[in-house]
Amino acid sequence: MNDRMALSLLAEVMGWPEDDQAVATHEYAWLRMMSAVKYDGYSYFRAGVRFLESLATWLKQFAPEDRSAAYDFIKRRLVYISLPEMQCLVETFLPEVVTPHLRRTVAHQLGIKPYEVWAEKSGADAFRRCLRKTLFVGMSDGSRIDMLRRANSGRISTEQVVPMMNVDKEKWLDLSKNLQQAEGMTPSERFDCVYLIDDFTASGTTFIRKNVDGEWKGKLKKFNDLIRDARGIVGDGFPIADNYELHIHHYISSAQAKLALVERLEIAKAEWSEWTCSDYKVTESLLLPDSLPLAQPVDGPMLNLGDKYYDHEIFTRAEKHCREAGQSDMKLGYADCALPIVLEHNTPNNSVPLLWAETTGNGGAHPMRPLFFRRDRHGSLQ
Secondary structure, eight states: OOHHHHHHHHHHHHTOOTTOHHIIIIIIHHHHHHHHHTGGGOTTOOTTOOHHHHHHHHHHTSOGGGHHHHHHHHHHTOEEEOHHHHHHHHHHHIIIIIHHHHHHHHHHHHTSOGGGGGGSHHHHHHHHHHHHTEEEEEOSGGGOHHHHHHHTBTTBOGGGEESSSOOOHHHHHHHHHHHHHSTTOOTTOOEEEEEEEEEEESSSTTTSEEOTTSOEESHHHHHHHHHHHHHHHHGGGOOEEEEEEEEEEEEEEOHHHHHHHHHHHHHHHHHOSOOOOSEEEEEEEEEOOTTOSOOTTTTHHHHHHHHHTOOTHHHHHTHHHHHHTTOSOOTTOGGGOOBOEEETTBOOTTBOGGGTOOOOOTTSSOOOOOSSOOOOOTTOOO
16 A cells, blocks of 8 residues: 555544645654654564554544544654664664773773773773673673674674573683683683673563562573573683673663662562672663653543553463563553553563554454554563
8 A cells, every 4th residue: 555545544534634734734744754764664564564554554443533542642652763763772882881881990990080091002901801801691682782793893702792691501611712812811811791781671570570479580580590500510611700790781771660670689689599790780771761651641541542442351361470560451561661662673562552452352342453563572571
């Protein structure tokens, strides 16, 4: 379907007079621009279908009197992170997050000011060594390790980047060998700093959580166990120092997730018998404002639609995880985050379900139709 046909369909669904110049000037122009610049790039639009057709189909599921509220939500509240925007966050990670930290570390070691590190060769050499002794670990496909490597070619080595957490003994030994043989290194060098990288966190649950039985779960628990077990298996050849610094970095984080991560990490550090790092820090490239989640009264019309067109089927699909988060429904998305956010490669289940949920309506509820189809990553939660 071409743009003209899609816009005509939208006008019909919304009840816009096609000969109304105000609509043609404002709405059509905005829709064309946003489709071209952002929304048409969504990875999970079905073949032959793009944003305008999807929007028309999505709006049509609502009663005519509810469509203006849904359209206004898309126009004024939706936050869409496009591929170029995500690429920008990946590319600025090293210069804006890693470099300042390492510069402060080197300055402390040399007894100088951070801005003096590159003034002398000794400082520059110390910084290069410190950067080479930093390990980057991808926590999921969303960590964009391939993009990170390309953006920092010549600055970081491929031998200090681990795309995923499946690391066997041979890989650990290989990391150690390459680090010790790198320029300026000694035979006893080990990684002093580890960055765990992921794309997005809305509630912090995927990274670290405690289930109803009091058992710790999440990616950090898996990583901590991985380091603990590998130390025993690999022995003296293990490449990560005993007192390494752990940095937990998300390219995008909600304010709710940042607070939750800091709180849970403090509890975990006190409760875990084998905490493998000496210190930790939580960082992000983009911190979403705490005003982003939908809330009454300003978002009342859209929240009311969420109640009216909700199908409890989406809760039953993930009931175990939802109940662990203290939920009895999914009207506001997982962990009641109520976010209006879409990432170009997928839509988080922490966003309001009207954006992503697809149900049959078998229980008598209204069948939900997604605007941005969500791919469920094997039941993982954001």
